[in-house]
Amino acid sequence: MGDPKLPPGKHNVMFPLELRGVSFAPGERPVVADLNLRLEASTRTVLLGPNGAGKSVTMRLMHGLLKPSAGEITWGGKTTHPAAQAMVFQRPVLLRRSALANIEYALSLAGIAQGERRTRANAALERVGLGHVAQRPARVLSGGEQQRVALARAWSLLPRILFLDEPTASLDPAASREVERIVAEIAASGTKIVMITHHLGQARRLADDIVFVHDGRITEHSPADEFFRQPRSREADDYLKGELP
Numbered sequence: 001m002g003d004p005k006l007p008p009g010k011h012n013v014m015f016p017l018e019l020r021g022v023s024f025a026p027g028e029r030p031v032v033a034d035l036n037l038r039l040e041a042s043t044r045t046v047l048l049g050p051n052g053a054g055k056s057v058t059m060r061l062m063h064g065l066l067k068p069s070a071g072e073i074t075w076g077g078k079t080t081h082p083a084a085q086a087m088v089f090q091r092p093v094l095l096r097r098s099a100l101a102n103i104e105y106a107l108s109l110a111g112i113a114q115g116e117r118r119t120r121a122n123a124a125l126e127r128v129g130l131g132h133v134a135q136r137p138a139r140v141l142s143g144g145e146q147q148r149v150a151l152a153r154a155w156s157l158l159p160r161i162l163f164l165d166e167p168t169a170s171l172d173p174a175a176s177r178e179v180e181r182i183v184a185e186i187a188a189s190g191t192k193i194v195m196i197t198h199h200l201g202q203a204r205r206l207a208d209d210i211v212f213v214h215d216g217r218i219t220e221h222s223p224a225d226e227f228f229r230q231p232r233s234r235e236a237d238d239y240l241k242g243e244l245p
């Protein structure tokens with residue numbers, strides 16, 4: 001992974017990622033309904049909205065972890081979910097083995113040849129500033145370090161899109177900023193970012209565009225500067241002012 005930059009245009013066929021009339025209704029009442037959204041390859045998209053609004057469900061639908069009850073999700077006009085995607089959660093899910101072995105394992109699952117795995121895994125750890133903990137059991141690392149290992153693992157796969165569901169929610173401010181720096185670098189290397197956060201400062205720093213989710217609906221998709229200057233919906237305005245429950 002000397003230069004992780006993707007060849008220009010190679011994966012652009014995956015985009016835009018579009019949701020048309022997407023609903024998810026595991027019971028009688030849908031938890032998200034009539035989602036319509038078009039995400040382009042190049043932006044860093046942040047999903048905002050109050051607890052229980054449906055952000056994580058929306059992200060899981062995009063990723064393909066959940067199947068829509070209605071509507072359609074397309075990638076570059078096709079309904080097949082591409083393999084070149086990765087996801088990082090609030091709490092990193094790491095195996096009981098070294099940091100390096102965690103990444104090598106993910107690479108083996110992705111079908112990367114054995115001879116290439118170690119180099120790529122080491123390079124990924126270096127990129128997140130964790131070259132020195134490569135041999136340490138992943139589960140004894142600090143929360144911030146574990147999250148960086150999870151990011152390194154995702155990055156090593158050179159995903160065309162990376163979904164992040166509150167990746168800094170359990171981290172202290174310094175560790176959060178480090179994660180932000182890494183996310184920005186992953187974006188700069190050519191990976192589309194879709195991130196959920198409740199940290200408005202973080203959203204301001206990272207987002208190019210904001211998707212606001214409220215009560216199972218997307219109420220707004222705007223450029224980040226517009227959203228923070230003047231959100232279009234009352235709900236988003238209240239959320240920014242901290243007035244929604």
Ligand SMILES: Nc1ncnc2c1ncn2[C@@H]1O[C@H](COP(=O)(O)OP(=O)(O)OP(=O)(O)O)[C@@H](O)[C@H]1O
Nearest residue numbers: 026027031049050051052053054055056057058213
């Ligand atoms: N698989 C599921 N089956 C049934 N209900 C679900 C399922 N997944 C989520 N829900 C419900 O859908 C609603 C939205 O959940 P979701 O996790 O998407 O919210 P969120 O916006 O991510 O909130 P938070 O900010 O608290 O993480 C919640 O009421 C949740 O209980």
Ligand SMILES: [Mg+2]
Nearest residue numbers: 055056057165
């Ligand atoms: Mg959530």
